[in-house]
Amino acid sequence: AQKITQTQPGMFVQEKEAVTLDCTYDTSDPSYGLFWYKQPSSGEMIFLIYQGSYDQQNATEGRYSLNFQKARKSANLVISASQLGDSAMYFCAMRDPQNSGGSNYKLTFGKGTLLTVNP
């Protein structure tokens, strides 16, 4: 069973508009962490934002915010005021002991969403 689901293979957004990238996850462990990474065409993996399962507030980092809905098991990434440089592949990932043999030693990734920002 897929643990991290990103249902949008591709998304388009106009420059300066906001965009939401979807991510749902599956775990029965109460303690887990959710991450978003950006992979531009140059190939590196860039950490964007983190949300812990016990965090009371949604995480924010500059133009990035995470819409964390625990009951729905969703952790959508919101990018405000899109820029051309935001065009990239975006990966949602989860760290949870249930999928790591009881440890916290790996991330499970979704298949990614390719975001294209149009001028």
Add this chain to the structure above:
Amino acid sequence: DTAVSQTPKYLVTQMGNDKSIKCEQNLGHDTMYWYKQDSKKFLKIMFSYNNKELIINETVPNRFSPKSPDKAHLNLHINSLELGDSAVYFCASSLLRGSTDTQYFGPGTRLTVL
């Protein structure tokens, strides 16, 4: 200041050869990882090391052998390379006792097996 570095960035080799990829982190982290990204961009964990100790070996063929000489280095040696080994290999590191245990990735090594 490079946080997680990998060498080489590109590796092109013939089937059957043996090759190594090196990884170093200067973040003071205690845990290092190898991930494989296939042609469809899917990322999957291969190995995790904590304080030089192998923690996760995610059903990777024996031809892949990681080695961690110290906490700052995690190298990946691949024997008898096969066509299916062609992929991008990412090293990452994290501080397990940190508040978020965020994993920071190296730039990746694109391996092409001919």
